[in-house]
Amino acid sequence: MPNYTTYKPHNEISTIVRRQLMLPADSSLIHRDADLPGLAVLLNVDAFAAALQVELPEINIQSIRSTYVRYKRGTNCLVAYELNVAGTKVPIYAKAFGANSWNKLQKYRNEISVPGSLGVGRLILAAYGIAVCFFPNDRDLKQLPQLVDQQTRKHLLHKMSATDLYETQLLNLRYKPERRYVGQLRTDTNIQAVVKAYTTEDYLQAKTNAQAFHSGTVLHIAPTLGYSDGDRLLAFEWISRLPLHEAIAQPQFNYDAVTLTGAALAEVHAQNPANLNVLSRNAEAQSLLSMAADLSFICPPIADLAQNLAKQFAQELRSLPQLTYPIHGDFNAEQVLLGENNVTFLDFDRAVRSDPAADLGSFIARLEHDKLRGNLSLYRLERIKEALLQSYPTSFLYNRIELYTAIALFRLACEPFRYREPNWHEKTAAILQQVETILQPLSTPQSA
Incomplete structure (x- = not known):
């Protein structure tokens, strides 16, 4: 809390x-x-x-x-x-x-x-x-005052070609100041859309990513309802489905939902979208080294461990060939909505061309994080991993899934401080210790 x-x-x-x-x-x-x-x-x-x-x-x-x-x-x-x-x-x-x-x-x-x-x-x-x-004043999200005011919001919706949303009310969902705002557009009886506001720096790529992927056999992508380039706004259809992370937390859980998720992720990785940025191995390595430097200053007792882990990641990544598969970039159970025969993937803001093992590792790392917090048992974590990989062709990934699980969990080490959790320094250390545990059995990755 x-x-x-x-x-x-x-x-x-x-x-x-x-x-x-x-x-x-x-x-x-x-x-x-x-x-x-x-x-x-x-x-x-x-x-x-x-x-x-x-x-x-x-x-x-x-x-x-x-x-x-x-x-x-x-x-x-x-x-x-x-x-x-x-x-x-x-x-x-x-x-x-x-x-x-x-x-x-x-x-x-x-x-x-x-x-x-x-x-x-x-x-x-x-x-x-x-x-x-x-709120709604924001140094870099200057469109927020117009979006929040009901009268000026109608003008914005008109520019977005979303006039059927005129009579909706706006409910704040997520807000990171000077970064991004996510709101829900709803009437008294129905939720109709999600609207996202971006900074000038992030908007164009977010718009490109939102339109880059298409639905498939089991993969469903939430349709874009409208946009305004001048106001840096995107609107998406609201999908009323159970989020996977909520389903996982229920006492009775059908693991077929995770198997379906793995199949849908394979469909994402098999697409060929235009204009995605390429994330190089060196850029990945450098970002992890920078993160280790930040963690070391924020929490000196874990400095040696953070820097050693980052150096190991950098060495491993730089030894691997560059891959350019389209990936989600921030894949976890919160980004998945469950349907009867398909699943909806949300929020492709961080989509890039990179290693598909990164998405699988990101998903599993969130489960590891939940286990550390006492919200998920080891038994259920292992069952979910098994179900996820059951429908995903992993033979060409070798042990990179474990590598990227460790990398993604390492990236979560800043979250206890970022979200002001009690005893954040102890939780940061626990995350890094689990990263070290995941890395220990790994041998040098083979070439893809």
């Missing part, structure tokens, strides 16, 4: 329901990154809420929780929060800057904003080098 603190009116912190204390790992990080003074405020929800309450004394912040962190040492740190004000959940985010923070804060201050649900659009905490944005 994210960090959570409850407040009394007039900025008096309740000693009865106060739950969050600064973790030693957070305190250590703050001490080591002296170039980012606002970090001490953002990583402590007590301190951030107090600073916010001073600037907005008329607002009674009943509770606050941090939900997401994006951190670049010495440069900036973005933290998303959810406020509870008068029983209403209010999403906001704050970004702290290091050197030249005055210039960067000025850019936020000069941005055109609309009043959020609390009546304020942006707030500058100059003493800490922090800019605060109240």
Whole structure:
């Protein structure tokens, strides 16, 4: 669960329901990154809420929780929060800057904003080098205010050729500030569509990927309902089906659903879509080395293990031939919806041309992660792996599935910190130890 603190009116912190204390790992990080003074405020929800309450004394912040962190040492740190004000959940985010923070804060201050649900659009905490944005104001997702407002949303839907969605309401589903927004368009009785808002940097490839794949025998792709290049928006048909990750969590589970998923994944890998980016072996290796450097700074006790694992990954990857199969790029059970005779795959934003073993490894790594969290038994994990590979032709993959399982699990090591989980440093170490366990029996991969 994210960090959570409850407040009394007039900025008096309740000693009865106060739950969050600064973790030693957070305190250590703050001490080591002296170039980012606002970090001490953002990583402590007590301190951030107090600073916010001073600037907005008329607002009674009943509770606050941090939900997401994006951190670049010495440069900036973005933290998303959810406020509870008068029983209403209010999403906001704050970004702290290091050197030249005055210039960067000025850019936020000069941005055109609309009043959020609390009546304020942006707030500058100059003493800490922090800019605060109240939803729907977003530095890089400038289309959000128009999307959230019902009247201007109709204009956007018209530009997207989605006029049949005029009378829908918008419900927030997922929001990563300055990255991507996902909302649900629905009436009082029906869910009709999903709308996604992208940054300028990410939109064109996301649009290309969304239109690159087609449905097959057991594979179903959610249709694109419309788009607006100028507003960087995509709309998709809402598919009312049971997500695979929810089915897996049920006491009684039919493993045939996973076998069907493996067959559908094989259909993805057999297609020949145009204009997908190629992910090189060297780029994969370099990203893992960079991630190890970040993990080492955030959590020094695991530095040696993280760097050794990344070096081993880099060596293994660079020894393999380049493959250019179309892959999903972020494949896991949350991206799969179950039908009677087919399965729907969602969210091809990260689709590239690369090694198909990466998708299989990504799927299995999420199961390993669930097992570490106590949400999945070893028996069920092994049964799911067996069912997934039963319908997928794996003979040409050799032991690269295990390699990519370890790689994908390694990439998940940043999630406990990113999503502000209690004792995130211990969970990060546990993930890396499991990565090491998966890697131990692997021999040098054979050529594909």
